[in-house]
Amino acid sequence: MDRIPILKMGNFLLVTIQVDMYDRLALNLENDLVTMIRRVEAKGVLIDISAVSIVDSFMGRILGNIASMSKILDAETVVVGMQPAVAITLVELGLPLTGVHTALDVEKGMILLKNKLNLIEEDDDEDKDPDDSTE
């Protein structure tokens, strides 16, 4: 126990947090995610927190850490589905999570991730095959 499952979907890792978070669980998630990104060479991480009702400074810091660490490992992180009350509370707390990408729901988060990766690929492939990304 004490683990949140991480799903692999192609180049992406998908995490849905469905339980009450506590510090140990958040730390384990950070650890597992970073290890997994490295192992499967993931390009994107999507964290769904739509079922999370409390994000305090510790949990916020973990989300920020995950984003920064995955960035170093060349993966983009998107946090999706934050509850309005949680967003307002985080801002009042003084933690606007500026480095983290966000999206309204999983679907929009996936589009955002794909866009980010496509853009990067387009840049790389521009000289060779400009039509590649439209396939």
Added chain:
Amino acid sequence: MNNALADLLLKNQKEILEQWMKNQLSNNTLREDLMSNENLRRQSQELLDLFLKAVKKGNYDDLNTREYEGIIEMLQGISISRAQQGYSPKETAIFVFSLKEALINTIVKADGDSKEAVNSILIINNLLDQLGIITFETFIRGRESVILRQTQEINEISTPVIRVWEGILALPIIGTLDSARTQIVMENLLQEIVNTGSSIAILDISGVPAVDSLVAQHLIKTVSATRLMGAECIISGIRAEIAQTIVHLGIDLSNIQTKASLASALKLAFAMLQLEVKKGERKIIK
């Protein structure tokens, strides 16, 4: 011993009611526009019944007993409804205090000079004062609930969230933006973002009279919260003098998309959603 007093009052019930009604009707604070005389009489009759029932057992000072539950409940009900109907505190107080006059008159008429009567008058005086205080307290509570409701209504009315396009919300803010307003603006906006799945929100501040560092801070908070949800926020309707004060106060809005008018904000929103607005070809109708 004081049961004699209760008996006396009970015996003269009709007379007391008449006297009380007379007192109320002759008072220039009578609000015939708010309540008909028949209704007033019915209310008075009912209250007097409850009052006589309460004093029957000879308890004249402890209002926290079962005997008084009925009358207190009724008094509270009357006070609250009067507060909501727009009666003044004076008009509400007269209702209870004119009963005192009627009761004391009855005692005086029966046996005005005896020591017993003086005692009875004191007791009645005390009791009616206590009932009067209850009326006051409830009346004020009634008023406060009216104020509270109005505040909530004003807050809700003053922060409408409009869906201007699929995926684009607009929120015109009119009036001063204090922390209480900001809270409601944020709540409404974020909830609407969830409900409609919109990814762009335009905050129009044309109707905000002045922007100081506190207001700016509230705006920045709203933008930050919107971003946390995964939507983008554009601030529009910035007047020239507001732009000046923002710079003079050294407020940093460089992280926020700002536009002079709602129209240009909408244009930017369309661009962000990769939408194009084109003039259609004129169709010839034959």
Added chain:
Amino acid sequence: MIALNREIIEIAKELDVVFFRQRLKEHAVKIGMSVLNQTKLITASSELVRNMLKYAGGGQICIEVINEKMQIGIKVTFEDKGPGIPDIHKAMQDGFSTGKSLGLGLPGAKRLVNEFDIKSEIGKGTIVTIVRWKNGL
């Protein structure tokens, strides 16, 4: 001030925090507190209970439903027998931390509640009291 309801919870390990937050939420829901105010109250409490575990190894929390001046609200008292805070003024500043955190715990918690009071004595312990009104902003 009238205390309408009262519950005491002992905190000794991290899982007690989860239980405490659930109980706090139940009390808040019972008095009809809005979701936003609930979230603020629980988040602030979450910061404070973390401090308690981290610096004092645990303590006691008292949740009370209180009624004052026609307002109904929830008061939470965090009491520990830890080392105490040497400089409360400093600890209340944004970004100050003796641990490895962001230093948002105490000042952040204060911003999320309507009333905040902290008393600390070196070597004896710390008591933090917060109040969030049902309808307060």
